[in-house]
Amino acid sequence: MISVQKARQMAENLHASLGRNNQEVTHATALELVAQQLGYTDWSVASAMLPEEGPRQAATFEKAIPVLRIFDETKAREFYLDFLGFSVEFEHRFESDLPLYLGINRSGLQLHLSEHHGDASPGSTTFIPMQNIEMLRDELLGKRYKYGRSDIVQQGWGQVLEVYDPFGNRIRFCQY
Incomplete structure (x- = not known):
């Protein structure tokens, strides 16, 4: 400029x-x-x-949005929307018979789910700092998800609640 x-x-x-x-x-x-x-x-x-010229600013970053690989849209919706309680922000396909790219959100936490080969590696771990982890645990246990009923694990630095999606991705909710 x-x-x-x-x-x-x-x-x-x-x-x-x-x-x-x-x-x-x-x-x-x-x-x-x-x-x-x-x-x-x-x-x-x-x-x-015109703006005044000032000292060069350092690069700044927005929050990161993890991209997780999925293979089956029905299973992804069951896990992320029904079980974890996310809502859909957007859906994208280049054509109706091509892979899905899905943006989801829960209370400001954004994730992108992709069926596109090469977008992400299956089996990734996403680390999510949060508050009120016990409330999330109680909510998830109350849904009686038949593929996993995780509990909080106390670590030296805080609490961890891990859930695994149907595609081998690990979501690690953490409270310091």
């Missing part, structure tokens, strides 16, 4: 370049020409709209 300082430098370069070619313009005229080239009506508008 062009800053006010960069636009001023462009005007100085234009002024000097035209002067070397015997086409004298004032610095103010060069500023106006640069402003118009950048799509502004005049230099006053450009200098008000």
Whole structure:
């Protein structure tokens, strides 16, 4: 993005370049020409709209969204929606008979599930820090899921509740 300082430098370069070619313009005229080239009506508008140049900012990151490999849409929906209580954010297929890519969410926790070969490795572990792990355990046990009834394991650093999806992925809910 062009800053006010960069636009001023462009005007100085234009002024000097035209002067070397015997086409004298004032610095103010060069500023106006640069402003118009950048799509502004005049230099006053450009200098008000362009950002100030500041120190370079470090890269920042948003939260990560794990992608988990699935092989059977029906089993994935049974496990992630019915058992774990996620809701669907979006569904995508390039065509109706091609693999599913599914975005799910529960209380701000986002996961992406993919039937696409190469999107993720089956048997992955997803580490999910959380609060109120006992409430989640009680909710899951109350659903009486026939393929697993996990309990909390106390570790030296906190509590862990692990569940395994039908595709070998491990979801490790943790409370410090």
